[in-house]
Amino acid sequence: MRYGIVLLICLQIGVAQAQWKNQLPPMQIKKAQGGTICYHKPEDSNLIIPPPAAYEAWKRNPSAKTSATTFEVTYVNFSTEAQLAFQKAVDIWSGLIESPVPIRILAVWQPISGSALGGAAPGTYIRDFDGAPKVLTWYPVALAEKITGTEFNAADAPDIFAQFNSSFTDWSFRTDGVAVSGKTDLVSVVLHEIGHGLGITKAYDVNPTQGIVSDFLSGLHVPYDHFIENNAGLNLVQNFDPPSAPLRVELTSGALFFRSPLLPKNSVDNRARIYAPATFASGSSIAHLDESTYNNTSNALMTPFIGNAEVMHNPGTLVMRMLADMGWVNTRIVHTALPNTENVSSSYPVVVTLQADTKNQDGGVYSYNANEVKLNYTTNGTTFTVVSMNPTGQPNQFSASIPNGFAAYGYFISVKDNLDRTLVKPGIYTDDGAAPVQRFFSFEAGPDTKAPEISHTPKGFLLATDTELTLEANITDNIGILNALLEYQVNTGSLATAPLTLISGNTYKVTIPLPALSQGDLLKYRIKVTDNSVAQNIGALPSASTFFEVNVVGLAPTQDSYANDFNNTVTASQDFFGSPEFSVRTETGFTDGAIHTNHPYPEGQGFPNNRYEWVYQLRVPVRVKAVDATIKFDEVVLIEPGETGAAFPSEDFYDYVVVDGSKDGGVTWTTVANGYDSRDFAPWLTRYNSASSGNNSTAVGDATLFRSRTLNLQDKFDTNDEVVIRFRLFSDPGAAGWGWAIDNLKIQIDETPPTILHTHFDFVLATAPNIPLVIQPSDASGLNQLFVDVKVNGSSVQTDEIEIKENVVQYQSFISVLGGFEVGDKVEYRIRASDLAGNETILPVSGFFQVPVINFGTPVTQYITDFNTTNTDFVGNFLSITQPSGFLNNGVHTPHPYPNGFGLTNSTSSYTLTLLKPITVSATNPYIQFSEIALVEYSGTANKDFVVVEGSSDEGETWQQLVEPYSARSLTAWKNIFDVGGSGTANAYRNRLIDITSSGDFEAGDNVLIRFRISADGTGNGWGWSMDNLSIQGPVTGVKEFADLLLSVYPNPTHGDSFTLEVKGLPAQISKVQITNLQGQRLISDELSISGSTVRKEFSTAGWANGVYIVRLNLEDGSTIIKKLLKQNQQ
Known part of the structure; x- marks a missing residue:
C-alpha cells in the first residue's frame, strides 16, 4: 500500500463550477518507515535542565494534574530501571501537551549500530483528515488524532515507534536529574525521541546531486517542512521545487530556520536555526535544532547529539512553540460541509462549533477569540465576502448565512485565537514552488439533474449450495439518496426487488434469499438508486437496461487427486470458476496455457475498505490423504512487496497471493500456508522492481521466472477431509504489479517412487550355495510390483517377480547357479519396484550390482x-x-x-x-x-x-x-x-x-x-x-611424503616440563635428535635407537621459556624429519 499517485488539485480558483470540485482530497493513511536518530557525544557536557514547572507541581500533588495526555507504552526488552526512566520522560510530556486520544508508544530495547543512542518515528502518517490545517500534508498520527479528537490507529498499532541502543553500555537510568560523568541520561534521550514522534520530523532528503522529498511520502510534505526557510527568508516549500540542485544547496547550507510567529523575537527575528550540515545525514539533518547554536542552552534537548553528564528534562521554549504551530495548541473547528441543494429561495446557514485547548505552549490559558469567528464565502471563485459568525446560544456554537441567488458557492471558516493566529477550515494547500492557497468547501444550488453515483464490485459466481446472496455498494449523490433497490432474477424468472440499507458512511448493503440452485443456473442483477431531488434522478449499475450476470457453479465429485497442465485452455477452464480477473490462457512470454490474473492486476479500490480479493476456485474437492497430501504448482509472482519483517497478514504486508482450503464446501476458508509476494523469490523481486510508473511496477513476467511451490494439506486439514481449493489474490490501494501465473497444478499426485532397502553383496565365495537377497520395499501409496533382474556371466537378463503381499515388510530371493558357483563366475543383479501410481525405483540407479565369485588368494608379505x-x-x-x-x-x-x-x-x-x-x-x-x-x-x-x-x-x-x-x-x-x-x-x-x-x-x-x-x-x-x-608393508625409507606421519611430538603444545617424541614405521637404525629454539640455540642433542617398531622417548623442557622450538630427527640415509613444538606454561 505505497501511496504515490495522489490527486493533486489545481491551485487556481476559477469561475467555472467544475473547477470548484474536489477542493479536498480524500483522507489517506500510511504506515511509517525509518526515523530520526539521536547520536552520542562521548565528552561530558555537565548541563542540567530541570523539568518544567508543571511536572514539578504534579510531583508535589499528583491529584492536581489537569489537561494531561495519556501515554500507553509497550516495552520490549526493557529492564525495570530503563522502564522507570522512560516513564519519567512520558510523565514530563504528558503535562506539556493536550490530546483527548491516548498516545501509544512501542519502545524497543535492541542493538543499534554505530554511535546512535536511539531513533524514533511516527508509527503512522495521516493526510487530509477532517480539520487538517494543511492539505495534502502527511501528519504524524499522534498529531492528527489530537487535532481531530479521533483515533485513527488500531488499538494494537503504535502512534510512535522508538528504539534505544542496548549495545550502548554507558546509560544512566537515574530519574532524579543528577548528571553522571561518563554516562548518558536515558530520560533525556527518551524525551528527545518522543519529540520526533510528536512532529519534529521532516520529509526532505538528498541524493548525490539534488534535494528531494522522500519517495516514501509520495512527494508530499510533513507539517514541519512548511515552516522551514533559508537565511534570506525564502520558505523552502514555496520557493524550491524538488528534486533540484538548488534545493540540495539549501538543505546542506548550514543556514536553515524554523519560522514561527510564536517563537520569541530577538534582535534579529523570530526564527529557530535548525541543523543543516554540509554533509547531509538522513537520520539527523533538518529534523533537529542546530547543534552549535543551542548546545548547552535551555533548548539543547532537540539538538542531534546528546553527551555524557547532559541532563535535559525540558524540551525548551523553542520546541514547544514549534509543536504548537504544527497543531499541538489548537482550536478544533467542527463543521459539516453544506451539500448541494435545490433550495434557491432562502439563504444557507453555516453552523460551526469550536473546541479549544485549555493551555498554550507555556502552560498559560489558551482560547479562541469569539469576536473573530468568520465565514468567508465566494460566489464567483475569485473574491470572498467575510461575515462575522454569531453565537447561537449553544456552547461554543456560531452561525452565519450565505445569501441565495447564485448557482455555485465556496466558503471556508476562520477563527483567531489568543495567540493571534488565524485557524481555518478547510486547510491551506502549498504546492512546491508556489504560494499557499486557501481551500474551501463548495456546493451548488439549483435544480439537480445528476444521477447518483454507484460503485460496486460485481459478484463473480454463486455456488449451487448457496442459500443467500449479500451485496454491497458505495452510493453517493450531491443531494442525497431517497432509496436504493436491487433488481434481480434467476434464469428467466420474474424480476424481484429488495432494498439496500445504509450501514455506514456511503456503504449500502442487501442480503436476499436464493431459491434452490443448480449447476448452470444464471442470476442477473442490477442496482438502481433514486436521489432526493425534485426530479428524483435515477442511477443504475451496470445500466438501466443491462444486468450483472452471475453463473451458478456446482462442485464436482470428490477425487483423491487432481492434476492439470492447463495446455488445453478450454477444458482446463471448465474445472475452475471465480473472479473474472482470473482465467486460463496463453500469455506472451509463455509457451503454453496457465492460470493468469489480469496483467497488470488492479489496485484494491473496491470493498470492503478499499481492498479487493480475487479468487479462482477448483470445482473438484480433494479427499485428504494421510501421506503425500501435497499441492504442487509452478508459479510467477510479481506482486507488490510488503515491508521487510511485516507479518502475514498485516497492513504492512500489502498485496499478496495465497492458497485457501475449505472443508465445508466453501462456507469458511483456511489458508493452507501463509500468503506471499514478490519478496518470496529474489528473481521475482528483482523483476518487479526493474520497471515502474509512479508507484506501480510495469515489469512483465515470463516463463523464465517460474518457480515450484509445494504445500501440505495435512498442515491445516485431517485425513479424509474433503477439501476444495482456491487461489486468492489480495490487493490494497496504492501500488500494483504484473500479477500471478500458475501452471502444472498437482494435488496429491504421487510422484514419489518406492523406497528399496537392501544390503547388497560385493562378492560371494565359491563355496556359497547361493546369494540370499533380503529386500524391504515400501511406498506411501502402496506397492504394485517387485522384481529381481539377474545376469550370470554376461547372459541375458532373467527376471524373478516377487509377489506383493499385504502386511509383508521384507521379501527374500535367492540367486543360485545350476551346478554351483565357480571361481571366476560373475553374477549381476538389480531390484525394481513400482507403486500403484506407476512410479518405479531401480536399485542400483544404473547398471547392476557386480558380484564376482571368488576365493581369497595366497597371503603375501607386502x-x-x-x-x-x-x-x-x-x-x-x-x-x-x-x-x-x-x-x-x-x-x-x-x-x-x-x-x-x-x-x-x-x-x-x-x-x-x-x-x-x-x-x-x-x-x-x-x-x-x-x-x-x-x-x-x-x-x-x-x-x-x-x-x-x-x-x-x-x-x-x-x-x-x-x-x-x-x-x-x-x-x-x-x-x-x-x-x-x-x-x-x-x-x-x-x-x-x-x-x-x-x-x-x-x-x-x-x-x-x-x-x-x-x-x-x-x-x-x-x-x-x-x-x-x-x-x-612396503619399504618406508625414501618415501618422503610420509615423513611427517612417522614422527610425533606430544603433548603439543606442552604446558608442563616434558614432552614425548614417538617414532614408528622406520627400519632399525641409529638416529639423532636435535632441538633448537627459533634463534638457532641448540638445547638438546641426543641419539635415539630405532628398533623397527614404535619407539618413544621423553625429553625435559624445564626452564624453557614459552615459545616455539624446532625438533629434528636426523636419519642414517641423510634425510631429516622436522616437527615444531610449542611450549606454553599454564597461567
Missing part, C-alpha cells in the same frame, strides 16, 4: 600399487579405479558425489573395496600407507557418513577397524572444501599411515584381509573418497 596399471586385485561396488577430471592419473574413487545409503539397517550402506590377497602381518613394518581425499559428510563435531580401513583374519566373516572412522571434518583443508560443496582435486590428497597391529586385534604372523569402506546413511552426502599410491 602389497604395493599406484593403480595406473590394470588391476584385478580388488572387489567391490561403488569404488572403482578411474581417473576423473582434476586428477593426473588413476586412483580409487567412489562416484562423485557418492550415493546415499539404502541398507536394511537405518538406510545405511557400506561401499567397500576389498583386497583379494591376505597380508601376513610383519613384526617390524606393519604399516599401510596411502594418499587420500575424504570429502565425506559430517555434522557438527561428529561424523555422519564416514570412511574407515578394516581388517579380517577369518576370510571376511568379521571385520575389525584398523583406524578410527573419519570424515571431512578430520582435516581442515577437506572440511573447507566440503563446507562449500566443493569437489576433490589432486591438490587435496593427504597421506595416511596405519599400524595394522595398533588396535590389538591383529599381531605379527596373522593373515589379514584388508578392505576400505565408506559408510553412507540415507540422507546427505558429499564429493566422496579417493585413494592412491597404496603401500601395505
